[in-house]
Amino acid sequence: MRNGVPSERVQSDDEPERSARPGRRTLSREDWARAALEAMREGGLGAVAVEPLAERLGTTKGSFYWHFKDRDSLIQAALERWVAESEELMAAAERIADPVERGRRLTEYAFTAPSGADITTTLLIHAQHPVVGPILEQVTRRRLEFGARLTEELGLPADAAYRHALTALTMTVGIALIRRGAPQLLPQGEEKDAYVRYILELLGPPMS
Amino acid sequence: MRNGVPSERVQSDDEPERSARPGRRTLSREDWARAALEAMREGGLGAVAVEPLAERLGTTKGSFYWHFKDRDSLIQAALERWVAESEELMAAAERIADPVERGRRLTEYAFTAPSGADITTTLLIHAQHPVVGPILEQVTRRRLEFGARLTEELGLPADAAYRHALTALTMTVGIALIRRGAPQLLPQGEEKDAYVRYILELLGPPMS
DNA sequence: GAGCCGCCATACGCCACCGTACGGGACGTC
DNA sequence: GACGTCCCGTACGGTGGCGTATGGCGGCTC
Numbered sequence: 001m002r003n004g005v006p007s008e009r010v011q012s013d014d015e016p017e018r019s020a021r022p023g024r025r026t027l028s029r030e031d032w033a034r035a036a037l038e039a040m041r042e043g044g045l046g047a048v049a050v051e052p053l054a055e056r057l058g059t060t061k062g063s064f065y066w067h068f069k070d071r072d073s074l075i076q077a078a079l080e081r082w083v084a085e086s087e088e089l090m091a092a093a094e095r096i097a098d099p100v101e102r103g104r105r106l107t108e109y110a111f112t113a114p115s116g117a118d119i120t121t122t123l124l125i126h127a128q129h130p131v132v133g134p135i136l137e138q139v140t141r142r143r144l145e146f147g148a149r150l151t152e153e154l155g156l157p158a159d160a161a162y163r164h165a166l167t168a169l170t171m172t173v174g175i176a177l178i179r180r181g182a183p184q185l186l187p188q189g190e191e192k193d194a195y196v197r198y199i200l201e202l203l204g205p206p207m208s
Numbered sequence: 209m210r211n212g213v214p215s216e217r218v219q220s221d222d223e224p225e226r227s228a229r230p231g232r233r234t235l236s237r238e239d240w241a242r243a244a245l246e247a248m249r250e251g252g253l254g255a256v257a258v259e260p261l262a263e264r265l266g267t268t269k270g271s272f273y274w275h276f277k278d279r280d281s282l283i284q285a286a287l288e289r290w291v292a293e294s295e296e297l298m299a300a301a302e303r304i305a306d307p308v309e310r311g312r313r314l315t316e317y318a319f320t321a322p323s324g325a326d327i328t329t330t331l332l333i334h335a336q337h338p339v340v341g342p343i344l345e346q347v348t349r350r351r352l353e354f355g356a357r358l359t360e361e362l363g364l365p366a367d368a369a370y371r372h373a374l375t376a377l378t379m380t381v382g383i384a385l386i387r388r389g390a391p392q393l394l395p396q397g398e399e400k401d402a403y404v405r406y407i408l409e410l411l412g413p414p415m416s
Numbered sequence: 417g418a419g420c421c422g423c424c425a426t427a428c429g430c431c432a433c434c435g436t437a438c439g440g441g442a443c444g445t446c
Numbered sequence: 447g448a449c450g451t452c453c454c455g456t457a458c459g460g461t462g463g464c465g466t467a468t469g470g471c472g473g474c475t476c
Contacts, residue, residue, distance in 0.1 A: 025442095026453055051433060061435085062454040070435070125333050127389030137390050144393060163406050166393070171375075174382030181335030182345050185352060185374070198371050202410065233472095234423055259463065269465085270424045279464070418476090425470080430463105437458080445449085 027059060029067040029077065036078035041116040045126040048075055072131050079135045082119060086139050090146050099153040106150070107203060110172045111196050120169075121176040144169060168203055235267060237275040237285065244286035249324035253334040256283055280339050287343045290327060294347050298354050307361040314358070315411060318380045319404050328377075329384040352377060376411055 035057055039047040050071055054060050068074050096102040123136040147165030152158060179186055187195040243265055247255040258272050258279055265271075276282050304310040331344040355373030360366060387394055395403040 049433065050435085060455055062456075064454095065435070066453060071433095121385070124385050124389035133389075137392060140390055140393055159402075163395075163403060166395075166403075167379075167407070167410065169393075170382035170386060171378055172382075173385055174378035174380070177329070177332050177381055177385060178378060181332035181341070182348055184345060185348055185377075187371075187374075194367075195371060195374075199375070202375065257463065258465085267423095268425055270426075273465070274423060420473100420475085422473090423471090426468090428465105428467080430465085432461105432463090434461080435459090438456090440455080441453090443450100443452085445451105446447100 027057060027063050027067070031057065032064060032067055032074060033077035033081055036074050037081050037119075040075075040078060040122060041119055044122050045075070045129060045132065048078065050074070075129070075131045076135075079123075079132065083135060083139055086143065090143070093146075093150075099150065103150055103154060104200075106147075107168065107200055108196070110168065111175065111199055115176075115179060118172075118176070121173050121180070124173060140169070164203070171199060171203065235265060235271050235275070239265065240272060240275055240282060241285035241289055244282050245289050245327075248283075248286060248330060249327055252330050253283070253337060253340065256286065258282070283337070283339045284343075287331075287340065291343060291347055294351065298351070301354075301358075307358060311358055311362060312408075314355075315376065315408055316404075318376065319383065319407055323384075323387060326380075326384070329381050329388070332381060348377070372411070379407060379411065 032053070035053055036048045039053060039056070048071070050061055050064050054064055057063075064074070068077070093102060093106055096105060120136070120140065123132050127133045127136055144162065144165045147168060148158070148161040151161035151164045156164065175186070186192070240261070243261055244256045247261060247264070256279070258269055262268050262272055272282070276285070301310055301314055304313060328344070328348065331340050335341045335344055352370065352373045355376060356366070356369040359369035359372050362369075364372065383394070394400070
């Protein structure tokens with residue numbers, strides 16, 4: 001297989017410690033994508049801005065426009081990272097043998113994970129963006145099908161399983177949005193646990 | 209029902225029909241607030257921008273800065289209209305005698321109303337804005353208490369009633385967001401009706 | 417019919433960000 | 447030690463929005 005060709009060194013971004021301040025030499029495309037995804041988690045799509053990101057990375061636009069064509073391609077790169085994360089998450093879930101336990105763990109994770117864990121809600125907000133929209137739809141569709149398939153394994157017919165997955169998504173997104181914008185309205189402290197149990201029970205009835 | 213413009217002549221704001229293009233002489237503060245709220249429904253907080261709104265109203269910034277101090281006070285004025293609308297909605301609901309019918313109508317309305325009918329979701333997105341946040345919280349809290357009180361009348365204890373209202377809000381917001389950003393993922397056509405019935409049943413169990 | 421006042425037009429400066437042009441340093445290669 | 451390549455710094459022009467300053471016009475008042 002053409003071993004003699006030096007070929008590309010593109011994805012060897014392992015390079016020890018290049019994202020840290022002190023010993024940094026040059027920034028890679030992946031450094032930018034990583035920072036962009038992080039910024040997106042914290043401040044939404046608007047936070048993925050070239051100049052602010054450059055400052056945050058301790059460099060200038062010059063670096064950015066060397067690695068990327070424009071801002072949209074940075075967003076694209078960041079979201080591709082997110083797609084990979086999402087796939088990996090589903091693969092990990094698949095490794096849980098017992099379907100009941102799997103469903104429980106997934107649901108619980110969805111409603112207790114830290115705020116910035118998933119950016120689905122953030123992306124839904126900016127779904128009009130030409131780069132965001134398609135990727136978001138693709139990922140979300142895959143997740144829904146995944147969730148529906150899981151639910152079918154619990155014994156529900158296909159249409160009910162899809163409705164169930166869709167409802168879980170809706171609740172996750174809704175809670176994430178409320179937690180972002182008006183967290184005072186959500187139960188706090190120990191009432192929160194009761195609320196989570198309530199939701200789990202509400203979504204639970206696939207097994208009943 | 210909402211057919212076009214309620215054509216309220218709020219205060220004694222003389223001059224009939226001043227928002228129409230042809231016979232228009234001058235714009236009022238209310239014209240701006242109305243247009244701002246409308247723009248917010250369509251394009252979010254970002255669409256409430258002075259210069260674009262001015263063009264849309266067939267005027268210039270000069271008019272705006274005569275009536276308003278700055279952009280934030282326009283947002284404030286628009287949201288105060290929204291607050292009034294919300295109060296009126298609850299008052300109208302209160303006029304339905306039968307609590308069961310009342311709950312059914314409200315829930316159904318929440319999940320079948322046209323996209324831009326309520327801007328709660330939009331405002332949640334921009335809840336970090338210093339003007340939006342407080343007003344949103346106030347309105348949403350009042351709605352939750354209202355919904356919880358309604359649910360209590362159906363026989364549920366207070367904490368369960370609040371959870372129920374919160375869940376209804378969460379679903380409403382979640383569906384609104386998905387419908388905005390990825391409507392292809394929601395059931396279409398006649399499947400949509402089945403889905404709405406499914407949700408109504410899921411949220412229904414306060415009476416069971 | 418002169419003045420005044422409410423309302424708007426226009427021009428301006430400012431800011432944040434995008435994208436480009438171009439120069440220049442570091443570093444390996446010969 | 448000259449040279450080319452990789453990567454970045456910097457200056458520039460463009461866009462879209464905010465807020466200000468100031469001029470001007472029409473209608474009302476007397």
